[in-house]
Amino acid sequence: MDLFANLAHGFAVALSPMNVVFCLIGALVGTLIGVLPGVGPVATIAMLLPITFGLPPVGALIMLAGIYYGAQYGGSTTSILVNIPGEASSVVTTLDGHQMARQGRAGPALAIAAIGSFIAGCVSTVLVAALGAPLTSLALLFGPAEYFSLMVLGLVFAVVLAKGSVLKAVAMIMLGLLLSSVGSDIETGQSRMAFDVPELSDGIGFVVVAMGVFGFAEIIRNLETQTEETRSIVAAKVTGLMPTWPDLKASAGAIARGTVLGSILGILPGGGAVIAAFAAYTFEKKVAKDPSRFGRGAIEGVAAPESANNAAAQTSFIPLLTLGIPPNAVMALMVGAMTIHGIVPGPQVMTKQPDLFWGMIASMWLGNLMLVVINLPLVGLWVRLLRVPYRMLFPAILIFCNIGNYSINNAPFDVAMTAVFALVGYWLIKLDFEPAPMLLGYVLGPLMEENLRRAMLIARGDPMTFVYRPISATLLAIAVFLLVLAVLPMIRSRRDEVFVEGET
């Protein structure tokens, strides 16, 4: 079978000693940062992007994928031990996970989270590999008009599934698109809105925007909310790491259901992992014989959402790798990283760079394995890290970010610009504007503009081309339908209930 030949090729790439080391470092560093309270995967990846720039492209992406899984696992650790979810997708984990920790069962909770994630990872890796090829051939039917419409649909998905006001989310996307148009024009090379600042002639750096708006703004926000009193670590006794036999039996079904739900929901653009975790938890509660146990330390309540968010994290690579469309903020960061390495994400990646495509898929599985074998024994270390007061942690994070950021171009200007975007991010968070759609818009901006221009040129300036071409028309129709659905106030109020604590 082609699939297995390809996977074997992928493993050959991923198992080369250097790539194993990259994956290992990624998973470790990702967990290290992800474990810090209030720092989610997006902030973690944004902060760690610079360290991957010196690597070869395949190694860099494998490391980034490792960082992503590590960050997600680190987030779960914090949720269980400190009750502070680092990211929206582990909010649900706090409900039962922290209760288990309070009852002195932090060990089994952490172990089942890792085991569940690993099993979900195995299944979804195969799924990614299996779906990759057919979706890629579908993507080859796409012309500029279809691509443009697909990106519109992707953005609309992100808006509909984000929390809060739809209008504000759309405005944020526009802000991102506008920011992306700073710098040289793709066709004529003319400098746009750069005010003769040489550092802006290439546009505003991707790392600058991501690190400022997500990393730094996040730290500023944590500084306001986190004081020593609010953090209660129940890390007194993380003994007895292994779950008991009844624990395993109870979670087996939950892990299976979580994996299936997560894999499906992860493919959808928008906050896949978040919805997956919420959905899996709710579903588990529905099928449970005794739903009242949930919220009081039921192990299924940890196993299901953890499996689901990991499966979703993995399958959300599918739209990115096949269509080149990032379905959420983390994948938008991946696009940024790929672009910096000169890789244009999309269907051509699989045919032109099979090493990268299959190597990355194989490394997903490897990354998950590493989380189990490395992170479980290291739980004690993460616990100790959590005891380091925040007043000592955040200056360290900031200085690493600044040095890393400076090292990319040796440009002090980039560091200063990051301060600007930190302020922008702070303002956005404070006024309840979500920054994630802005990042998506920023990343998709150049691609959208290019395809829009090409489509218009091919159609000799007739904007109706987007409606006359059937695939494009279908995509746009779905987008409009979704948007109308989201704007209808009744559905919107229900949506707010579901995602009351959600963010991408």
Add this chain to the structure above:
Amino acid sequence: MSEGVQAPSGPPARFRIRNPQDFYGGLVLVAVAAFALWASRDLPGMRGFAFGPGTAPRMFAIILGALGLCVAAVGLVTDGPKVERVTVRGTLLGALLIALFAVVSNYATPLTTALGLRQYESVVAALVVLLVTIALARGLDRGPLYVIAGTLIFAGTIRPLGLVLASFISLVVCAAATVEVRWRETIIWAAVLTLFCALLFVYGLNLPFAFWPRF
């Protein structure tokens, strides 16, 4: 999200902005859009049916402006939380710091030449930022201000003063962003981290950084 929402009591006696977050947020977006339109005014637009360099930016800016107006309008008819004083203060003062840094590092050449410190404009800018931050930051807005100041100071000092001094100063300034700062601990911690960064980035990762000031 619901806390801070004030239910309207009785008929409003006078005109009142019911959701200041949306209203002012929307207006800021309109301002950004207007600025972008102004900044892209010289760029050529459509040529026949081909897009020019200015077409897409103007299109994005116009849509952003329209959406900003809508957000602001929604802010007039729905109820929502207030914009906290601290937020406004933190943002305005942060913007002031950035503006000061930009202006001083670009226009301080006469001053630095007079002092015999040519090419140290950005250090002067960093110093100005530090002094202004100390003078202005208090209470809760010290978070954003000291983080921004620490970052700007790093940007201003890394080239002329080298990695060791830039990291150390920036670390100490950043540490002041929390009210829980303890000075003796901070100094020791900053020294340890500086050593670590120097070893990691210069020896470990082989990055071409200068260690010490260049004279």
